[in-house]
Amino acid sequence: MRVSITDVARAAGVTPAVVSRVLNGDPTLQVREQTRDRVLTAARDLDYAPSHAARALRSSRSNTLGLAVHDMANPLYGEIIMGAQRAATDAGYVLLLADIDGLARGDVTFRRAVQGGAMDGLLLQRAGTAADRKIVKTASSRIPTVLLNDRSSALAAAALDDVGGSRLATRHLLELGHRRIGHLRLGGTSRSGARARGWRETLTQAGEEPRWLADGGHTIETGRQGMHELLAGPERPTAVVAGNVLAAVGALTAARESGLAVPDDLSLIAFHDIPYAAHLTPPLTTVAMPLHELGAAAVTLLLERLDGGKERQVVVREPPPRLVERGSTAPPG
Amino acid sequence: MRVSITDVARAAGVTPAVVSRVLNGDPTLQVREQTRDRVLTAARDLDYAPSHAARALRSSRSNTLGLAVHDMANPLYGEIIMGAQRAATDAGYVLLLADIDGLARGDVTFRRAVQGGAMDGLLLQRAGTAADRKIVKTASSRIPTVLLNDRSSALAAAALDDVGGSRLATRHLLELGHRRIGHLRLGGTSRSGARARGWRETLTQAGEEPRWLADGGHTIETGRQGMHELLAGPERPTAVVAGNVLAAVGALTAARESGLAVPDDLSLIAFHDIPYAAHLTPPLTTVAMPLHELGAAAVTLLLERLDGGKERQVVVREPPPRLVERGSTAPPG
DNA sequence: TTGGTCGGGAAAAACCTTTTACTAGCGTGG
DNA sequence: CCACGCTAGTAAAAGGTTTTTCCCGACCAA
Numbered sequence: 001m002r003v004s005i006t007d008v009a010r011a012a013g014v015t016p017a018v019v020s021r022v023l024n025g026d027p028t029l030q031v032r033e034q035t036r037d038r039v040l041t042a043a044r045d046l047d048y049a050p051s052h053a054a055r056a057l058r059s060s061r062s063n064t065l066g067l068a069v070h071d072m073a074n075p076l077y078g079e080i081i082m083g084a085q086r087a088a089t090d091a092g093y094v095l096l097l098a099d100i101d102g103l104a105r106g107d108v109t110f111r112r113a114v115q116g117g118a119m120d121g122l123l124l125q126r127a128g129t130a131a132d133r134k135i136v137k138t139a140s141s142r143i144p145t146v147l148l149n150d151r152s153s154a155l156a157a158a159a160l161d162d163v164g165g166s167r168l169a170t171r172h173l174l175e176l177g178h179r180r181i182g183h184l185r186l187g188g189t190s191r192s193g194a195r196a197r198g199w200r201e202t203l204t205q206a207g208e209e210p211r212w213l214a215d216g217g218h219t220i221e222t223g224r225q226g227m228h229e230l231l232a233g234p235e236r237p238t239a240v241v242a243g244n245v246l247a248a249v250g251a252l253t254a255a256r257e258s259g260l261a262v263p264d265d266l267s268l269i270a271f272h273d274i275p276y277a278a279h280l281t282p283p284l285t286t287v288a289m290p291l292h293e294l295g296a297a298a299v300t301l302l303l304e305r306l307d308g309g310k311e312r313q314v315v316v317r318e319p320p321p322r323l324v325e326r327g328s329t330a331p332p333g
Numbered sequence: 334m335r336v337s338i339t340d341v342a343r344a345a346g347v348t349p350a351v352v353s354r355v356l357n358g359d360p361t362l363q364v365r366e367q368t369r370d371r372v373l374t375a376a377r378d379l380d381y382a383p384s385h386a387a388r389a390l391r392s393s394r395s396n397t398l399g400l401a402v403h404d405m406a407n408p409l410y411g412e413i414i415m416g417a418q419r420a421a422t423d424a425g426y427v428l429l430l431a432d433i434d435g436l437a438r439g440d441v442t443f444r445r446a447v448q449g450g451a452m453d454g455l456l457l458q459r460a461g462t463a464a465d466r467k468i469v470k471t472a473s474s475r476i477p478t479v480l481l482n483d484r485s486s487a488l489a490a491a492a493l494d495d496v497g498g499s500r501l502a503t504r505h506l507l508e509l510g511h512r513r514i515g516h517l518r519l520g521g522t523s524r525s526g527a528r529a530r531g532w533r534e535t536l537t538q539a540g541e542e543p544r545w546l547a548d549g550g551h552t553i554e555t556g557r558q559g560m561h562e563l564l565a566g567p568e569r570p571t572a573v574v575a576g577n578v579l580a581a582v583g584a585l586t587a588a589r590e591s592g593l594a595v596p597d598d599l600s601l602i603a604f605h606d607i608p609y610a611a612h613l614t615p616p617l618t619t620v621a622m623p624l625h626e627l628g629a630a631a632v633t634l635l636l637e638r639l640d641g642g643k644e645r646q647v648v649v650r651e652p653p654p655r656l657v658e659r660g661s662t663a664p665p666g
Numbered sequence: 667t668t669g670g671t672c673g674g675g676a677a678a679a680a681c682c683t684t685t686t687a688c689t690a691g692c693g694t695g696g
Numbered sequence: 697c698c699a700c701g702c703t704a705g706t707a708a709a710a711g712g713t714t715t716t717t718c719c720c721g722a723c724c725a726a
Contacts, residue, residue: 047448072412079405110427387681
């Protein structure tokens with residue numbers, strides 16, 4: 001049926017042990033060049049691939065990493081996942097998908113997968129919900145866990161340079177001549193704090209007062225509400241830094257609903273660049289963050305931990321946040 | 334270390350075989366109610382979960398399904414994946430992620446995963462590229478494979494009701510009073526044919542001639558080009574059915590570039606509804622297709638095959654395509 | 667010759683389940 | 697009293713790797 005290591009051994013005229021050690025490059029093995037060749041060609045001829053299950057059983061390593069995210073349909077996560085995917089593949093690992101909300105629904109499938117050793121480690125993107133806490137508890141007590149873009153806890157984590165991105169965005173608006181610059185923060189997560197900090201610090205350094213602040217969340221609808229809040233006061237900001245591109249989409253709608261033209265009456269810049277941003281009206285100016293690299297960094301961190309490394313928290317600064325100028329920012333009218 | 338079936342057996346005062354058979358509900362097992370309870374409580378107390386690897390090795394079933402897509406960052410695929418995810422979880426299966434383009438890069442990781450029995454079956458979303466053909470060949474000869482939204486081949490597949498969706502879109506435009514209705518087809522895939530067919534048939538039945546046809550691809554940029562092509566002739570269409578929502582985004586840009594106002598000078602309706610569609614200018618009228626259900630259906634199909642079923646092709650008609658009226662369609666000016 | 671060392675590989679255990687075949691004990695009918 | 701059948705399990709094999717220990721022959725030095 002399947003070709004096993006014994007078949008290869010027979011074909012090469014050696015024992016299975018030798019095949020295993022040759023194929024895995026065991027440095028303690030003494031073997032003649034000739035024999036090694038026989039093994040290698042036999043393996044190739046028979047198109048041999050070791051049984052995932054048997055190997056996992058014996059070595060108690062599944063070469064699999066779990067990946068749990070909230071919303072697959074969010075292109076931001078898609079980007080992160082692709083980065084993680086690639087890094088994992090390059091390291092010979094494979095990615096197992098889990099849906100956080102499914103897990104929280106009391107899914108036995110995931111718990112069994114974690115406990116049963118189906119994955120060696122877990123990448124977790126959380127959003128601060130109750131479901132998250134449950135998952136974190138279930139998983140992190142059993143297998144190494146790395147948080148994606150989050151650093152509020154004692155767990156290992158890979159995060160973006162939120163402060164830097166926020167500074168870049170705010171500085172862009174300042175350079176255009178804006179003074180009254182508001183911020184739509186994410187709310188609820190640690191990223192929220194860092195992004196708000198970059199905005200606040202940059203304004204303070206420029207001698208401006210960071211007065212306009214509202215929660216924009218990370219969905220279109222929450223962004224719309226937040227923007228309305230920001231525009232409600234008697235004195236309005238002339239420019240806004242949105243903590244999330246989806247919130248910015250909603251903010252654009254809110255501006256329109258308030259009778260404000262973007263960018264003539266109000267400039268808007270958002271965190272994260274997605275293809276759609278270029279096709280909104282007006283095209284959205286954004287700060288592109290290295291999402292791909294974030295995913296890769298998280299995987300690297302996890303692999304490190306699997307090799308016995310300590311829990312670390314890293315900030316992905318390479319490549320640095322990049323300003324993508326489009327049509328939603330302009331000098332104040 | 335890990336708690337194994339032997340530990341549970343010892344705690345319950347029986348042999349491992351009994352534990353296995355009780356936990357898996359072996360109907361041929363004769364066991365006293367009392368003994369069964371002892372086993373069950375022991376398993377619960379020890380928080381036992383069977384080893385994924387050992388079980389896979391013994392039963393040569395990994396309870397894992399592979400999922401290979403092109404572009405995770407595309408929200409359409411995200412939607413499909415979420416549907417697949419859920420259906421798989423409900424059936425006790427877990428999803429393994431693979432990136433087609435990585436695979437085609439000559440990745441050994443995936444080939445080893447397939448051959449090593451890391452997955453029982455594969456869900457494959459292909460786009461007609463050379464990479465696809467390679468993957469299909471590697472995989473489908475070894476494990477059951479189901480195609481997502483594609484039915485051009487001999488393989489099992491789950492597809493959308495493209496003709497129905499296309500009819501719905503075209504009829505909507507006809508009802509608004511349009512006669513000169515064009516189509517931006519996908520190009521390259523079998524879906525292309527079906528969607529074009531729905532458009533053509535509906536027009537013909539209404540006594541109109543299906544004259545305006547161009548390739549819109551499935552990216553923003555190709556959609557833009559296709560739309561320009563459609564608008565190039567001396568006599569222009571007054572309305573267009575776009576085969577893909579991303580192409581429609583590009584088409585919107587193309588219309589603007591041609592100095593045409595949507596919907597006043599040109600109506601546009603697109604396949605697939607995504608949240609962004611509502612926030613374009615103008616908000617895009619779409620036909621929402623059951624993507625979630627498509628993913629679930631594909632999983633069902635795959636599980637069927639794993640249980641020895643025949644290769645089938647299904648069309649997901651439930652829920653039926655749904656018209657989402659927004660601002661990009663209007664009676665002809 | 668003997669003792670020692672080294673090269674080249676063999677043997678066997680262990681990893682944890684599942685499954686098939688089998689059995690000890692007991693009651694029952696003939 | 698014996699054969700039989702039933703209950704309630706038991707025993708053992710199998711699945712494919714990896715890894716540690718072990719072994720045999722050859723060569724070298726004394």
